[in-house]
Amino acid sequence: MxxxxxxxTISQDDASxxxxxxxxxxxxxxxxxxxxxxxxxxxxxxxxxxxxxxxxxxxxxxxxxxxxxxxxxxxxxxxxxxxxxxxxxxxxxxxxxxxxxxxxxxxxxxxxxxxxxxxxxxxxxxxxxxxxxTNTRKTAFWMLTYILRNPSYIEPLRKETEKAFDGENLVDLDYLHDNCPLLEAVWFETLRLASNAASVRRVAEDTVIGVIPYRLLHFDESVYGNNVLEFKPERFMGPANEKLTRGDSWRPFGGGKTMCSGRHVAKRATRE
Structure with missing residues (x-):
């Protein structure tokens, strides 16, 4: 490090x-x-x-x-x-x-x-x-920021991911991707709180517009509970993971035909 x-480095000592x-x-x-x-x-x-x-x-x-x-x-x-x-x-x-x-x-x-x-x-x-x-660097920053501001997650994350660093290789990327549900939940919760996706359309004819900024969907209390302003990765743990990330109120990568095609690469790069 x-x-x-x-x-x-701005400053350092023996411990930090x-x-x-x-x-x-x-x-x-x-x-x-x-x-x-x-x-x-x-x-x-x-x-x-x-x-x-x-x-x-x-x-x-x-x-x-x-x-x-x-x-x-x-x-x-x-x-x-x-x-x-x-x-x-x-x-x-x-x-x-x-x-x-x-x-x-x-x-x-x-x-x-x-x-x-x-x-x-x-x-x-x-x-x-x-x-x-443009986005992976910012998401990595926010993931680290939320973890450091909520230190109760640090040790559970270390314990969950430690096996990925036990082998001969520098890191077992497949293990991080497939066997770390808390890390995945932190990723999803970071996207919920920090992403600000947008879509642009060219209006070619008279159109009735019924749209909403995607970010507001991520703070819908009827979907995410009444603590939507808090960092709570556990809301994406277990069966809730698939339900929330496949729901209509989940749009960190846009939606429809214009959904970001690099979302899976971004997920692996940021988490790993």
Whole structure:
């Protein structure tokens, strides 16, 4: 921990490390996401890609809401720096890029096959990089925050997950995924309290609108009980898990045809 936290440490003593949790979670997950999907070449091209991406991501609402250019100079600067790094990445021959996910090269090959140029491929894959990293880093932060603010869950979580760290490998990821109901409940409860999913539709004809922000559904007392503002992972334990996470009031990843296709990857990445 001391080694991995060294760039962020504010202070430390023999028993503890003081660090900015959001920054640490964000850079850790962005670097991990870049490594998992694009191998180590991307960070070699731009070692500052993670903080640059985070600076862009924190301002990306300006792009979504189509703010005028004179109000978005920093956001566009950080975005353009990300795109330049990706352009350099796709200019490197594939034979020199190792460790990337299989579909990264597959997407590149499919795009080149229909005549898409390197610069446009970079722009498209920047969007993928954005989708991979924008939410997992924040969810990891909130999971840790809720656990640290509710320390009664710390020892039960340690006991439940300890077998995942007993083998020869660094960690048994399948065990964490399949045999840790409390960890899963903490994940669900964190999503309930901290997620703020939204959907956008283009209105093409006169329409009666009957929608509600998804976040409000997660605080429906008739579904989650009268303690909806409290962190209570046990509400997702046992049979209630499937009932709640399949119900109409559960929308951390949107719904219908536009439900986030990366929800399962996000779950595994954040919990592990």
């Amino acid at each position: 001391r080694k991995s936290c060294a760039p962020y 490390i003081n660090l900015p949790l959001m920054q640490w979670c964000s850079e850790y997950f962005v670097r991990a996401g870049g490594l998992a999907y694009f191998g180590d070449m991307l960070s070699a091209i731009d070692p500052q890609l993670a903080p640059t991406f985070i600076a862009f991501d924190d301002l990306s609402w300006q792009a979504i809401y189509q703010y005028p250019r004179f109000l978005t100079k920093r956001m566009r600067s950080e975005r353009d720096q990300n795109q330049r790094a990706f352009k350099k990445y796709f200019e490197v021959p594939q034979s020199q890029r190792t460790g990337d996910a299989w579909f990264t090269k597959t997407m590149e090959n499919e795009l080149r096959a229909i005549g898409v140029g390197t610069e446009d491929i970079a722009k498209l894959l920047v969007t993928l990089h954005w989708a991979i990293n």
